[in-house]
Amino acid sequence: MPRQEFFYAPPENFAGGFVELKGDEHHHLTRVLHHKIGDRVTVVDGAGNAAVDGEIVFSDRAVTRIKIHTLTKNLGEPAVHLTLAQAVPKGARFDWLVEKGTEIGVSAFIPLLSEHSEVQPGAGKAERWRRLTLAAMKQSCRSVWPTVNEPTHFVDLVKNLSEFDLALLAHPTASDIARDLAAHAMPRKVLLLVGPEGGFAEEEVTLAQETGCKLLSLGPRRLRAETAGVVAAMKVLEAYGQL
Numbered sequence: 140m141p142r143q144e145f146f147y148a149p150p151e152n153f154a155g156g157f158v159e160l161k162g163d164e165h166h167h168l169t170r171v172l173h174h175k176i177g178d179r180v181t182v183v184d185g186a187g188n189a190a191v192d193g194e195i196v197f198s199d200r201a202v203t204r205i206k207i208h209t210l211t212k213n214l215g216e217p218a219v220h221l222t223l224a225q226a227v228p229k230g231a232r233f234d235w236l237v238e239k240g241t242e243i244g245v246s247a248f249i250p251l252l253s254e255h256s257e258v259q260p261g262a263g264k265a266e267r268w269r270r271l272t273l274a275a276m277k278q279s280c281r282s283v284w285p286t287v288n289e290p291t292h293f294v295d296l297v298k299n300l301s302e303f304d305l306a307l308l309a310h311p312t313a314s315d316i317a318r319d320l321a322a323h324a325m326p327r328k329v330l331l332l333v334g335p336e337g338g339f340a341e342e343e344v345t346l347a348q349e350t351g352c353k354l355l356s357l358g359p360r361r362l363r364a365e366t367a368g369v370v371a372a373m374k375v376l377e378a379y380g381q382l
């Protein structure tokens with residue numbers, strides 16, 4: 140059976156055994172996909188809840204009401220919560236990164252400001268990235284809408300690692316530690332740091348190691364920054380059987 144179409148509604152729209160779609164999601168369901176009363180769809184709340192096989196019971200110009208038959212937790216979610224902190228490359232490359240990262244299973248993105256960063260993201264970018272992660276969440280059948288945090292300075296981030304069980308910095312001259320990772324118990328929260336095209340400054344690498352980051356190799360080839368972000372995320376999720 141093909142996967143059901145995924146829709147999004149905020150948590151407050153789930154109530155009393157029903158969920159309501161409004162705005163863009165309502166429009167997409169009725170006007171673009173031409174769903175009818177009786178059709179079955181999946182609605183996720185972006186916080187890990189999914190009404191799977193929901194039944195469309197009512198629809199007018201403004202709202203579609205869906206009966207919840209089964210409510211599932213963490214549908215499509217990896218057991219590892221992965222935060223990808225990455226310097227923002229030029230042009231639309233970060234757009235690509237948040238989309239692909241979401242498909243793979245990244246749960247949060249942090250635009251990273253480091254010594255050799257090229258781009259200081261403008262204010263309008265956050266909204267754009269939110270929309271891209273929303274679309275990618277639905278398309279990849281996930282139930283958690285990844286967050287895109289405020290741009291954060293490298294130093295501020297690596298000095299506050301206490302919320303993470305494991306922090307890894309992708310570095311071209313590191314050794315391959317993926318197997319070592321797999322030998323240990325699965326961490327709950329992982330931070331992954333990936334540098335800009337100019338790489339991390341040596342002082343940044345040293346500071347990261349001092350604060351407890353491990354260095355991770357992504358192989359003998361030098362990857363473009365956004366490729367490195369995706370490959371690093373894959374590598375970590377794969378190490379714990381979560382890809």
Ligand code: SAH
Nearest residue numbers: 309310311333334336338356357358362367
């Ligand atoms: N000129 C830089 C390379 C930058 S590539 C240098 O020599 O350091 C951009 C970022 O992608 C790097 O900072 C690193 O985090 C990551 N990266 C690219 N290729 C990698 C590899 N083979 N192993 C680990 N990290 C890599």
